[in-house]
């Protein structure tokens with residue numbers, strides 16, 4: 001017997017089925033609300049709205065829990081690798097050895113870009129923000145793959161997913177190399193996903209490049225931490241774009257554009273800039289006072305869903321330790337400022353009562369900076385890692401037989417109908 005929710009509105013009483021998931025809050029199914037009551041719900045920012053059914057990622061914001069297909073993020077970060085997490089998100093299960101080998105090879109064999117594609121970068125100024133390049137370049141991928149744009153063909157949907165996951169590191173590395181004025185480095189099939197990316201970013205033709213295994217492992221773990229995160233702003237953008245039937249490359253480009261915002265993926269760049277602005281631990285009290293006066297936000301803190309410690313932030317802090325040690329920066333002053341800032345904030349009533357805790361972006365900037373990336377590349381790395389989440393969510397939506405074009409409504413508060421006034425009669 002399905003539980004019902006009853007709504008009394010004007011002279012009507014209507015009932016809505018209550019749907020239950022495997023975890024998390026129940027939902028009222030209000031799809032018939034407008035037809036039954038001639039009213040809309042009102043939920044700007046969708047803080048109380050489930051926009052879809054999904055089995056990919058579960059977040060419990062109060063308990064600080066993050067599961068990908070049921071597996072806790074801290075276990076995946078310590079026991080798995082990014083390519084295996086990609087298989088888990090895309091296919092629904094951890095792969096067998098044979099499945100892993102086949103999946104990894106399919107990605108490896110699609111890491112190269114069409115030779116013409118490299119000319120895209122020439123159109124940008126060298127000082128273009130790499131995210132501007134990513135938005136343009138990824139959207140343009142659809143111009144090269146006419147054989148895989150039929151979104152109703154599961155085979156073509158799969159090859160588009162593999163191409164996107166495989167080519168994002170190559171495009172991201174090229175955006176970095178173009179910014180640096182250095183020659184592009186081609187992928188190497190004998191390297192794993194993270195090793196390949198680091199080599200494409202930091203190798204130069206003048207000498208051999210040996211990947212530091214500690215940095216490669218940290219890079220792979222950072223990719224895992226950013227892989228997917230339920231229906232966040234950029235994922236919702238990808239879903240809404242996909243609901244119109246747009247091709248997957250265009251949808252991912254839309255997601256990259258949304259991620260760029262400082263309240264979302266752009267926060268890792270802003271968080272490091274904030275730490276540089278503070279400079280030394282003795283400046284923290286003055287900065288905290290400015291936050292309380294609402295003059296600025298504590299970047300890398302707070303979250304729309306987590307009202308507890310973001311489980312990814314804990315793992316990211318451990319990665320920061322490892323990378324700083326591996327790069328001889330154990331006493332990195334910014335890391336000292338970050339740890340002191342976290343300690344002060346977590347003991348300050350202003351942040352406690354607002355349930356503001358470090359999120360995934362708080363420590364990522366320090367780690368990426370120690371690895372040699374400029375702050376402008378931080379959100380590019382976030383987009384690279386999140387591509388598997390976006391395309392898995394897109395794929396899940398495309399496989400949903402009830403899927404239809406997304407079309408929110410509004411509460412209209414503009415002028416009521418009025419007649420046109422000729423220019424000569426205006427005030």
Ligand code: SDX
Nearest residue numbers: 229232263264265267297298299300301302303304354359
């Ligand atoms: C990501 O959605 C996702 O899952 C995103 C993400 C993912 O993996 O996809 O997790 C990635 O985007 C992480 C978030 C990165 N953004 C930042 O670190 C930027 C700084 N954070 C804030 O801008 C903010 O916390 C948001 C945007 C993340 C959340 O904003 P909300 O939901 O509006 O915050 P809230 O309603 O919980 O705020 C409650 C109060 C407010 O103060 P009052 O009006 O009650 O006095 O807390 C304040 C806010 O002004 N507040 C902050 C703050 N975040 C919220 N004050 C200072 N510093 C902050 N960071």
